[in-house]
Amino acid sequence: MKETYNLCQSMLSKKLIKDIQSLGHKKSRDESGFFIAEGPKIINELLDTIPEEVESMYATEDWVAKYSGNKNVTVISDVELQRISSLNTPNQVVAIVKQFIAYEPADYSFVIYLDTIQDPGNFGTIIRIADWFGISHIVCSPGCADRYNPKVVQATMASIARVNVFYDENRTWLQKQRKDIYAATLEGTSVFEESKTGSGILMIGNESKGLSDDLMKLATRKITIPRKGNAESLNAAVATGIILSHLLST
Amino acid sequence: MKETYNLCQSMLSKKLIKDIQSLGHKKSRDESGFFIAEGPKIINELLDTIPEEVESMYATEDWVAKYSGNKNVTVISDVELQRISSLNTPNQVVAIVKQFIAYEPADYSFVIYLDTIQDPGNFGTIIRIADWFGISHIVCSPGCADRYNPKVVQATMASIARVNVFYDENRTWLQKQRKDIYAATLEGTSVFEESKTGSGILMIGNESKGLSDDLMKLATRKITIPRKGNAESLNAAVATGIILSHLLST
Numbered sequence: 001m002k003e004t005y006n007l008c009q010s011m012l013s014k015k016l017i018k019d020i021q022s023l024g025h026k027k028s029r030d031e032s033g034f035f036i037a038e039g040p041k042i043i044n045e046l047l048d049t050i051p052e053e054v055e056s057m058y059a060t061e062d063w064v065a066k067y068s069g070n071k072n073v074t075v076i077s078d079v080e081l082q083r084i085s086s087l088n089t090p091n092q093v094v095a096i097v098k099q100f101i102a103y104e105p106a107d108y109s110f111v112i113y114l115d116t117i118q119d120p121g122n123f124g125t126i127i128r129i130a131d132w133f134g135i136s137h138i139v140c141s142p143g144c145a146d147r148y149n150p151k152v153v154q155a156t157m158a159s160i161a162r163v164n165v166f167y168d169e170n171r172t173w174l175q176k177q178r179k180d181i182y183a184a185t186l187e188g189t190s191v192f193e194e195s196k197t198g199s200g201i202l203m204i205g206n207e208s209k210g211l212s213d214d215l216m217k218l219a220t221r222k223i224t225i226p227r228k229g230n231a232e233s234l235n236a237a238v239a240t241g242i243i244l245s246h247l248l249s250t
Numbered sequence: 251m252k253e254t255y256n257l258c259q260s261m262l263s264k265k266l267i268k269d270i271q272s273l274g275h276k277k278s279r280d281e282s283g284f285f286i287a288e289g290p291k292i293i294n295e296l297l298d299t300i301p302e303e304v305e306s307m308y309a310t311e312d313w314v315a316k317y318s319g320n321k322n323v324t325v326i327s328d329v330e331l332q333r334i335s336s337l338n339t340p341n342q343v344v345a346i347v348k349q350f351i352a353y354e355p356a357d358y359s360f361v362i363y364l365d366t367i368q369d370p371g372n373f374g375t376i377i378r379i380a381d382w383f384g385i386s387h388i389v390c391s392p393g394c395a396d397r398y399n400p401k402v403v404q405a406t407m408a409s410i411a412r413v414n415v416f417y418d419e420n421r422t423w424l425q426k427q428r429k430d431i432y433a434a435t436l437e438g439t440s441v442f443e444e445s446k447t448g449s450g451i452l453m454i455g456n457e458s459k460g461l462s463d464d465l466m467k468l469a470t471r472k473i474t475i476p477r478k479g480n481a482e483s484l485n486a487a488v489a490t491g492i493i494l495s496h497l498l499s500t
Contacts, residue, residue, distance in 0.1 A: 041458070121371060125485045125488060128481050128484070128485060129481075129485075129488060131479045131480055131481035132475075132477055132478070132479050132481040132483075132484050133478050133479055134477075134478035134479035134480075155485075157481065157483070159480075159481045162480055162481075190500075192495075192500060208291070225382075225495065227383075227384075228382070228383050228384035228498075229380070229382050229383055229385065229412070230381055230384075230412055231378050231379075231381035231382040231407065231412075232295070232408075233382075233407070234378070234379065234382050235375045235378065235379075235405075235491075237485065238379060238487055238488050238491040239491075240488075241484065241489075241491055241492050242491050242492050242495045245442075245492045245495065245496065246495065246496075248478075250442060250476060250478075
């Protein structure tokens, strides 16, 4: 199948390496309108679902040997991969992908609202959970991680292409909503006893501080996951998954 | 309160730095019988629950200023912290902690069995989930991450001190069990419809390959988390949390 794509085997220029590396930083991502996705699993899925957004790819021979599409791929060495990768353990292929247009959710059934979720792994995992449960929108307070942080993208496992992630920069979005607003707290009604719903907003708080007071005031329902053991708290992404699995009507 | 503990302000010797750094590696941990815990949140909780196991602590002045216990603490600079820390973002304090004795669960109500869970964040998060739901034992197949890997310890948030993590080196433990063995799969009975139980074993498979065939054969119940959206899979820790929250009787 090698005839079906352009195979460019070349040393990457210093400028190109620098340009790709710069996409590890929010400022460069914002200015360029691109982000980095890495690893065969995510990139193969992006190529399946949004091929037109994948701008360019840089991959080692292992990956190229298995690739049967018709996009341009630059073959690189392991050392070059190491240099352009944003991950601790680079994995065969790096793609430069066009950012998606984020928009304020107006017409929706269910939204996850994240308050200052800073850990990129948690944030990306929550995007993946939303995609699993068929939730199309996440709204983020200022202070959340950047959705195009390479570790966020990695944790979404390509769900980033299917979930609209909107940053509520002025913290005004929630106040305008008229649906039930559920707050995930350590003290509230057991989510096991909460009525199932097809519509509403679930607020998830910061990993160590929980939900901020101004958001908590907007909650119409306070819910909790009953604890039987001794852990002080649950990971924010795990809590999100558990609550959604009990709250959403099947 | 500074009079109540020994404050050793000294440059760490090269040998000591090397010894602490070596605990980032499984071999040195196994040989020494110690592991590293990092960060105020975990270390404060270890000091509360198992103070006698905390062998020594190295902390910057910020942390020491807030510490009111009577353990030896060596005050170190930010640069020294950076050198001895196993984390990308070191956080005020590093403790050397005695390893716990792991044992084969014989008498138990519920056990989580992990098949080749390799991501330390997932592994540690699952230990924390077990602790939240009051599960005292995790059994691991060979190929799981090491429970004392610094990133595992970090993700457990001190739950590592409360959950027995046993490595089933010969892969024989499961075969001897007579309780219900639940397999988490992508195709099975909906966990939303499964009867609640107070006893059994939940098998969770590898992040990308799922459960291996020999383990799957031992399953008495195959269960799944119904998907409504498009994500290909759920994170292993999130899946564990969701399944336990539906399966365990309250």
